[in-house]
Amino acid sequence: MDALLYAAGFVLFIVGILVSIGLHELGHMIPAKRFGGKVTQYFIGFGPTVWSKQVGETEYGLKAFPLGGYVKIVGMLPPDAEHLADEITYDADGNQVTRVRKSNTGMFTQLISDARAAEWELVGPEDSGRLFYKMPPWKKVVVMAGGPSVNILIAFFIFAGVFATYGNGGDPKIEPVISQVHACVVPADENNRVCTDEEIRTDPTPAYAAGLRTGDEIVEFNGTAITGWEQLQDLIRANGDQRAEIVVERDGERMTFDTRTTVTPRFLTEDAEEAEPVGFLGVSPTQSPTTGGPLYTIGQMGHMTVDVAEALVTLPVKVFDVGQAILGLEERDPEGPISIVGGGRLAGETAAHDEIANQDKAVGFLLMLAGFNFFIGMFNFIPLLPLDGGHIASALWEAVRRGFARLRGRPDPGYVDAAKLLPIAYVVASVMLVMGLVLIVGDLVVPVHLES
Structure with missing residues (x-):
C-alpha cells in the first residue's frame, strides 16, 4: 500500500x-x-x-x-419571563451590573438557571430586537x-x-446479455468456485453444453420475447428440467440453441437462508451502473x-x-x-x-x-x-x-x-x-x- x-x-x-x-x-x-x-x-x-x-x-x-x-x-x-426585570439591569453606559439568580435546590433547575444566566451575559440593551x-x-x-x-x-x-x-453502481442496470457462462453446476453456497475439469466433463451447465458465449444477448426463450433479465430468470426457473429453445443475438446475427435446463437448489433472494430447487441455465447477466438525472437522484x-x-x-x-x-x-x-x-x-x-x-x-x-x-x-x-x-x-x-x-x-x-x-x-x-x-x-x- x-x-x-x-x-x-x-x-x-x-x-x-x-x-x-x-x-x-x-x-x-x-x-x-x-x-x-x-x-x-x-x-x-x-x-x-x-x-x-x-x-x-x-x-x-x-x-x-x-x-x-x-x-x-x-x-x-x-429569560425567565416572571423575573426578567430582576435578572437583568444595566447602568447608564449599558453595562450589565446585576444578575439576580433565584435560589434553586434541584440539580436540573440549577443547570437551567446557570445556562439562562450565561446566555444573558452576552446580551446588551441594544440587542433587545435581535x-x-x-x-x-x-x-x-x-x-x-x-x-x-x-x-x-x-x-x-x-x-x-x-x-x-x-x-449508480448500487442500483445496477441488469441486462439479458451474458457476462459469464458457468462451466459446471456447483452448489448455491459455492457459486464463485472454479470448476474442475472432471466437473466440467461430467456435470456441465446447460448453457456451457449448448455453446452459449459471453456477449450473447438472449432475445427469446421458448418463443417468449425477452425484455429484461428478471423476466428471463423467472422463465428459466419455472422451466424446471424441460426443453429450452434459446434465441441469442451474436455479432449482429440471431442464432438458435436447443438445450434442456436442469434443476438445482438456488438462493432466490439475497437474504434467503435456504436454497430452493429451480430451473437452471448457468449464465450471469451483464450489470452496469444506472445513470439518471435529478429526478432519479x-x-x-x-x-x-x-x-x-x-x-x-x-x-x-x-x-x-x-x-x-x-x-x-x-x-x-x-x-x-x-x-x-x-x-x-x-x-x-x-x-x-x-x-x-x-x-x-x-x-x-x-x-x-x-x-x-x-x-x-x-x-x-x-x-x-x-x-x-x-x-x-x-x-x-x-x-x-x-x-x-x-x-x-x-x-x-x-x-x-x-x-x-x-x-x-x-x-x-x-x-x-x-x-x-x-x-x-x-x-x-x-x-x-x-x-x-
Whole structure:
C-alpha cells in the first residue's frame, strides 16, 4: 500500500468533512444574520482555539478537534419571563451590573438557571430586537433547518453528478446479455468456485453444453420475447428440467440453441437462508451502473432516507456492538457505523489500492463524502435538543400553541422556553459524546477495512 496515497486520501476526506461542517454552519449563520439576529461566533471544531479573527461583531475561527462546529446566535434561551426585570439591569453606559439568580435546590433547575444566566451575559440593551427567541417561529425554523439542509443539498449535488455521469453502481442496470457462462453446476453456497475439469466433463451447465458465449444477448426463450433479465430468470426457473429453445443475438446475427435446463437448489433472494430447487441455465447477466438525472437522484435519496432512518433507530445498539468488538468479545461489523476517523481510513485505503482504477477511486471518495453529508443532515433533524431538530420542534410547537390561542380567542401564550428542555439536551449530548468516542476508539483499535 502506497503510504503517500493513503495519507492523501485520508487528509482529503477530512478536509471534505471540515468543508461540509463549515457550510453547515453557514446554513445557520447566513439566515440568522439576514433576519437581524446577532451572531457572535462562527467556529469549526471544538476545544482550544487554534486560530480566530474578528470581523465586525462575529469572531471566525478554527478549534483543535475537527469533530463538529457551531455558530453562537445571541438570545437562544429566553429569560425567565416572571423575573426578567430582576435578572437583568444595566447602568447608564449599558453595562450589565446585576444578575439576580433565584435560589434553586434541584440539580436540573440549577443547570437551567446557570445556562439562562450565561446566555444573558452576552446580551446588551441594544440587542433587545435581535434575540433569537423573539424571532417569529418560521424564521427560527429556517435558521435551524438551514444547517442540515445544506448537508442534504451537498449530498444531492454529489449524488446527482455521479449518477448522471458515472452511474449508480448500487442500483445496477441488469441486462439479458451474458457476462459469464458457468462451466459446471456447483452448489448455491459455492457459486464463485472454479470448476474442475472432471466437473466440467461430467456435470456441465446447460448453457456451457449448448455453446452459449459471453456477449450473447438472449432475445427469446421458448418463443417468449425477452425484455429484461428478471423476466428471463423467472422463465428459466419455472422451466424446471424441460426443453429450452434459446434465441441469442451474436455479432449482429440471431442464432438458435436447443438445450434442456436442469434443476438445482438456488438462493432466490439475497437474504434467503435456504436454497430452493429451480430451473437452471448457468449464465450471469451483464450489470452496469444506472445513470439518471435529478429526478432519479431524488428517488434514490428517498430510498436512502428509509435506510438512514432505520440506521438511526438501531444506532445505539450498533455502537454497543462496536464497544463489544473493542473489548474483543465479538467481531467488528463491516457494515456498522464508523466515525470520521474510520471514514478517513477507508478513503486512504481506497486511494492507495492498486487494483482500483483512478476513476473508481474518485467516485468512491465522492460517494463516501455524499453519504456522510446525508447522514449528518438526517441525524441533525432528529427532534431532540441539542440537535437542530430539537430547536425546530420547539419553534413549530410555539407556532401551533400561538395559533390555537388565536383561534380560541385566548391571550398569546408567549415564547416556548427551550431552557426547560435542557435536561434532555444534556442527556442526549452525553450519549452522543459517548457514542462518538466509542466509534473513534473502535476505528483505531478494530478498524473497518476496505474489502479486497
